[in-house]
Structure formats: C-alpha cells, structure tokens
Amino acid sequence: MDTPQDPVARTAEEVQVFEAAKIEKKTHQTRMILFGLLILCSTIPLFLTLGVPNKPTQSTVDLYSTLMSVPDNSTVLLQTDWTLSTRGESGGEFEGLMRVLMRKNCKIALYSMSDAQAPQVAIDEIALLLNPERKAKGEREYKAWDDYISLGFFPNAEGETASMAANLRSAWTGKKAIDVQGQEEDVFQSPVLKNVQTIANVPLVVIITATNSFNVLIERLAGKVPVIALVTGVMGPESNVYYSSKQIQGLAIGMKGVYDLETMMEEGINSPGKDGKVAFEWPNHPPVAGFPGETNYGRGKLYFPTLHIDMTLMILAVIFGNVGMFMAKKRGNR
Amino acid sequence: MTFSFPNGSSGLYLALAATLIVGFLAMFAMMSMPARWRRPVVATCTFLAGAIYVAYYLWPKPQAFGPRDIPQNFSESVGSYLADSVNVAGTISTALTTFLLGLGIYSLVRIHGRKLLRMQKDWGFSLVLLISMVAIVIFGYWSYWQTKFGPDAVKLQLSSNWTWVNYTNDFLFDGLLQQMESAMFSIIAFYILSAAYRAFRIRSVEATILLASALIMMLSLMGAVEFIWNSHLPATGFAANFQITEIARWIRDTLQTPGIRALDFGIGLGALAMGLRLWLSLERGGVSA
Numbered sequence: 001m002d003t004p005q006d007p008v009a010r011t012a013e014e015v016q017v018f019e020a021a022k023i024e025k026k027t028h029q030t031r032m033i034l035f036g037l038l039i040l041c042s043t044i045p046l047f048l049t050l051g052v053p054n055k056p057t058q059s060t061v062d063l064y065s066t067l068m069s070v071p072d073n074s075t076v077l078l079q080t081d082w083t084l085s086t087r088g089e090s091g092g093e094f095e096g097l098m099r100v101l102m103r104k105n106c107k108i109a110l111y112s113m114s115d116a117q118a119p120q121v122a123i124d125e126i127a128l129l130l131n132p133e134r135k136a137k138g139e140r141e142y143k144a145w146d147d148y149i150s151l152g153f154f155p156n157a158e159g160e161t162a163s164m165a166a167n168l169r170s171a172w173t174g175k176k177a178i179d180v181q182g183q184e185e186d187v188f189q190s191p192v193l194k195n196v197q198t199i200a201n202v203p204l205v206v207i208i209t210a211t212n213s214f215n216v217l218i219e220r221l222a223g224k225v226p227v228i229a230l231v232t233g234v235m236g237p238e239s240n241v242y243y244s245s246k247q248i249q250g251l252a253i254g255m256k257g258v259y260d261l262e263t264m265m266e267e268g269i270n271s272p273g274k275d276g277k278v279a280f281e282w283p284n285h286p287p288v289a290g291f292p293g294e295t296n297y298g299r300g301k302l303y304f305p306t307l308h309i310d311m312t313l314m315i316l317a318v319i320f321g322n323v324g325m326f327m328a329k330k331r332g333n334r
Numbered sequence: 335m336t337f338s339f340p341n342g343s344s345g346l347y348l349a350l351a352a353t354l355i356v357g358f359l360a361m362f363a364m365m366s367m368p369a370r371w372r373r374p375v376v377a378t379c380t381f382l383a384g385a386i387y388v389a390y391y392l393w394p395k396p397q398a399f400g401p402r403d404i405p406q407n408f409s410e411s412v413g414s415y416l417a418d419s420v421n422v423a424g425t426i427s428t429a430l431t432t433f434l435l436g437l438g439i440y441s442l443v444r445i446h447g448r449k450l451l452r453m454q455k456d457w458g459f460s461l462v463l464l465i466s467m468v469a470i471v472i473f474g475y476w477s478y479w480q481t482k483f484g485p486d487a488v489k490l491q492l493s494s495n496w497t498w499v500n501y502t503n504d505f506l507f508d509g510l511l512q513q514m515e516s517a518m519f520s521i522i523a524f525y526i527l528s529a530a531y532r533a534f535r536i537r538s539v540e541a542t543i544l545l546a547s548a549l550i551m552m553l554s555l556m557g558a559v560e561f562i563w564n565s566h567l568p569a570t571g572f573a574a575n576f577q578i579t580e581i582a583r584w585i586r587d588t589l590q591t592p593g594i595r596a597l598d599f600g601i602g603l604g605a606l607a608m609g610l611r612l613w614l615s616l617e618r619g620g621v622s623a
Binding site: 006030034035037038042043050052053055057058083084085086087096116117120121124127128144154155156158159162163166170173174176178181182184185197198202237238240241244245254255257259279304307308310311312313314315317318320321322325 | 338341387390400402414417418420421423424425427428430432434435482484487488491493507508511512513515516518523524526527528530531532533534535536545548549551553555556557558559560561564577586587590591594595598609
C-alpha cells in the first residue's frame with residue numbers, strides 16, 4: 001500500500017489521507033501480530049495435557065443417554081459425512097462415538113450421502129487409530145464384514161433416504177462387500193445386516209456431518225427410528241432446531257460437544273465412581289454408566305484448551321478493533 | 335420388482351450389456367428427437383417420477399407391514415406397490431445423479447486440458463490438477479483391485495502386508511489430499527480472526543446487540559469461564575438465571591432457534607412452490623426453454 005512520504009502535509013485533505021494511511025498501517029501490523037499469536041496459541045496447548053473444567057450441555061447428555069441405551073451387539077446405521085477438513089470436531093466426534101459402540105460390541109453399517117471420500121476416511125480411522133488402540137489393550141479388533149461394513153457413497157441423498165425409509169432391503173439391493181474369505185458377497189449376508197429387515201429393526205441412526213446433510217436424514221427417517229447427530233460448531237445453530245423440536249434424540253455440537261461426550265464417557269451421568277461419589281450430576285436423570293479408566297479422552301480434551309485461548313484471542317481482536325475505531329474517530333473529530 | 339442374477343453369472347453380464355445398450359439407445363433417441371417432442375417426454379417422465387413420491391407420501395401406510403408380507407387388501411396392495419416403486423425411482427435417480435460425477439470429470443478435463451494445450455495463463459496449475467487426478471484414479475483403482483479381488487486380497491487387509499501400490503494410494507489420499515483439505519480449512523481461522531478485528535464494530539444498536547450476544551455465546555463455550563462465572567451464582571432460584579450457560583441457553587432457544595425455524599419455514603414454502611413448478615413442468619428454462 002502506498003503511504004504519503006511527506007510527513008509535513010500541506011492541506012487538510014492531505015492530513016486526513018496521511019492519518020488514515022497511518023491508522024491502516026497500524027491495523028495491518030496489529031493484524032499480523034494477532035495472526036502470529038493465533039499460530040502460537042493454537043499450537044502450544046497441543047503439546048500440553050490440560051484438564052479444563054467442563055459441564056456437558058443438555059443436548060449432549062441426551063445424546064450420550066440415547067447412545068448408551070442401544071442394546072449390546074445390535075446394528076447401528078452410521079451416516080458419516082465428514083472428511084479430515086473438519087477432523088478437529090468431526091474426527092473427535094467419530095472417535096468418541098466409535099469407542100462407545102465398540103465397547104458395546106455394536107455392529108456398524110456406514111455410508112455417506114455428502115462426500116465420496118467420507119467412507120474411506122471413516123474406514124481409515126477404524127483401521128489406523130481405533131483398532132491399534134484396542135489391540136494395544138488386548139481387546140478384539142473390529143473387522144470389516146463381521147463387525148462393520150461400508151456401503152459407500154450415495155450421491156442422491158433425497159432419493160436414497162426415502163428408499164431407506166420405504167424398504168431398507170430394497171434400497172441396498174445389489175450392494176456387495178468382501179467377506180472374511182475375500183469373496184464378494186451381498187451386504188445382507190454379513191453379520192452386520194443379516195437380521196435387519198426394515199429401518200425399524202435398527203435401534204439407532206447416527207449422523208456425523210460437517211454440512212447440513214442432516215436435513216434430509218431427519219426429514220425422511222426421524223420418527224421411524226431414533227436419530228442422534230454430531231455436527232460441527234458451524235452447523236450447530238441449524239441442527240439445534242431439530243433437537244429443540246425433539247425430532248432428534250441427542251445432539252453434540254463442535255469441540256464442546258466432543259469434550260462433553262468424552263467427559264460423560266469417563267464420568268457417566270449420575271453414576272457413582274469407584275470411590276462411591278458421583279462425578280457428574282444431572283438433575284432428574286436416571287444413572288447412566290461411563291467407562292472410567294478406559295481410553296475416553298482424545299481430541300476433545302486435547303483441543304478444548306486451544307478453543308479457550310482462540311476464543312479469548314477473538315474477543316481481544318474485537319476489543320482492539322473497536323478501540324482502534326474509536327481512537328480514529330476521536331482523531332478525526334479533532 | 336427386482337431383477338437379480340448371481341454374482342459373476344452370464345445372466346448378470348448379459349443384463350448389464352443389455353442395460354447399457356438400451357441406455358445408449360434411449361440417450362441417442364432423446365438427442366435426435368425434435369425439440370418439440372422432447373419436452374412432452376421429459377415432462378411425462380418428471381411427472382411420473384414425482385407422482386410416485388407424492389402418492390407414496392399421501393397413501394395410508396399399512397401398519398407393521400414387513401418387506402416379506404403379502405398384501406391383504408386393496409389399500410395394502412397399493413401401499414406395497416408404491417413402496418416398491420419408490421425404491422425403483424430412488425435407484426434410477428441415484429444412477430442418474432452418479433452421471434453428474436462423470437460430467438464433472440469430463441468438464442474438468444475439457445477446461446484444463448484446453449488451457450494446457452494452448453499454454454494459457456497459469457497452465458501449470460492445470461497440469462498439476464490433471465496429473466493429480468489421473469494419479470489418484472489409477473492408484474485408487476489399482477489398490478482397490480489388489481485389496482478386494484487380487485490373489486493376496488485377504489493378506490492385504492493388514493497394513494503390514496501392503497504393497498507399494500497400497501502405500502502410494504495411502505500417501506496420495508491420506509498423506510496429501512486429506513491433509514491439504516485440513517490445511518485449507520484451517521486457513522479460515524485467520525479469516526475469522528481478521529474479520530473479528532476489522533469488521534466486528536460497534537457502529538449501531540443492532541451491531542452492539544449482535545456483539546453482546548456473540549460475546550455471551552463465546553464465553554459460554556469456554557468451560558473455565560463457565561466454571562468461574564457459575565461458581566459465584568446459586569444453582570437454583572432466580573439468581574440461577576444469570577449463570578452464563580443459562581443466559582446462552584436463553585439466547586439460543588428463545589432468539590436464535592425460532593429465527594432459524596422461521597427462515598427454514600420460508601425456505602420450505604419456497605421449495606414446495608419450486609417443487610410443484612418443476613413437477614408439473616411449469617418452470618421455464620432447461621428443456622422448456
């Protein structure tokens with residue numbers, strides 16, 4: 001940007017231009033400092049394990065209760081509409097959800113209606129993160145075909161979800177997956193879907209999304225089967241509409257939702273711990289057990305302090321911006 | 335009605351070939367058809383496809399009617415027929431939508447191929463795009479074939495047995511594509527911070543209300559602030575309404591959600607009107623033009 005070089009301005013107009021340019025230059029410098037602070041503040045907490053106090057919200061309490069009410073060994077449909085672009089939020093939600101479902105030995109049929117890459121991202125998360133974690137603890141690894149299957153990507157969400165609601169078997173006719181012998185078989189032959197006849201046979205449909213793809217799912221499936229949603233912070237306000245009207249049974253929003261879920265996985269709800277004390281109390285709610293001592297904390301606990309610092313930085317940015325504006329106005333008036 | 339053939343049977347391949355030929359013939363017939371005949375054909379297909387969904391939505395649904403149950407009366411027969419038809423219409427529309435992916439690839443190759451051949455401005459980016467696309471397609475399908483149908487398919491399920499093809503595919507997908515998506519998305523943080531600093535200004539009463547609401551919502555998301563704020567207030571009684579989480583909840587449930595719901599309602603009405611126009615082929619443009 002060009003700034004007037006002559007410090008001794010001759011006319012009032014030139015003085016104004018010179019002052020404006022000076023303020024603009026200062027604003028630019030402050031912005032660069034803020035960017036530098038953002039990089040530092042966002043990265044340093046990632047190397048520390050800080051326990052920040054947290055009280056889960058009502059929507060996440062409902063989500064956890066619904067999730068824990070799913071019978072063990074049952075089949076859950078998982079619409080996974082996220083990729084690593086939102087891994088901080090969606091990745092944490094996926095990992096927390098999968099840890100709970102895996103501990104309940106639930107079978108999972110995953111698919112995407114929003115992004116062709118999404119099923120592969122979910123499979124990679126299971127294969128490269130969650131299975132090694134289970135193996136290290138001497139637990140059974142989750143196997144494709146026996147424990148989960150990927151139905152792939154459906155490009156026409158509206159038509160496909162309407163078909164799923166009408167007749168699930170017919171909607172997925174012809175879908176194949178590789179069985180444990182390496183043979184291509186119909187997905188309904190797999191242990192995951194062999195007992196599923198209609199959508200009503202599924203105890204829960206879960207959607208993890210970074211877009212508004214929950215709209216179609218809720219419009220077509222809510223009321224026929226319990227639905228819970230795990231969304232990004234950006235999609236929070238829009239999805240809250242469905243939660244407040246009780247069309248979905250639970251909702252986790254953004255990084256706070258991830259940490260809420262992890263907190264309840266560790267502490268349960270109104271559930272006494274080993275010392276007999278209830279770590280997380282929620283009025284008028286039946287006790288729901290957690291998994292104390294297990295690997296419950298992940299991205300939520302890791303990123304929550306960063307969220308604090310970044311929010312603080314944003315508040316400071318707004319304050320500095322407004323102070324700058326008032327100072328510029330004051331100078332202008334003089 | 336569903337046609338089914340065993341996997342790998344000659345009947346399956348015959349049906350696939352026949353479907354392909356019929357599809358191409360139908361496409362050729364549509365393209366060579368005079369424009370004045372094309373419109374009624376498209377309008378009829380659109381109306382019939384839409385009518386299935388409308389009828390399925392409006393027709394009473396038989397209670398506890400399983401996919402293997404036999405209809406007992408006229409109402410159940412129609413309901414069952416419509417449920418089957420919805421699946422057929424859904425499958426056809428999914429297949430048609432899939433063509434859009436092919437159309438997207440064709441469009442990308444055409445635009446960037448032309449740019450590359452004519453050495454137009456920034457042709458280097460087009461070259462990178464095309465090489466990346468071809469590489470990920472080749473290694474993607476190669477790796478898929480190896481892990482699903484190859485002689486060592488079962489062995490390759492374990493990453494410790496992967497071949498260089500699987501590693502290359504993993505590097506391209508997880509190592510490059512996904513990481514670059516993350517990097518692109520994380521840049522938004524800088525834009526948000528910059529916008530907060532430069533644009534979020536108290537210039538009017540409305541802006542001040544917006545700023546105050548945003549501040550409360552941000553503070554309510556910070557567990558540490560929530561802990562300190564709420565610890566100074568009782569958990570019950572009138573004063574409990576001034577807990578940061580309660581104020582945020584009030585803003586969300588009383589101001590934000592009804593506002594979004596009103597917007598959604600308006601969008602829904604607009605979509606209904608637009609849907610009716612499309613269904614009845616009243617909308618000008620496309621084939622009607």
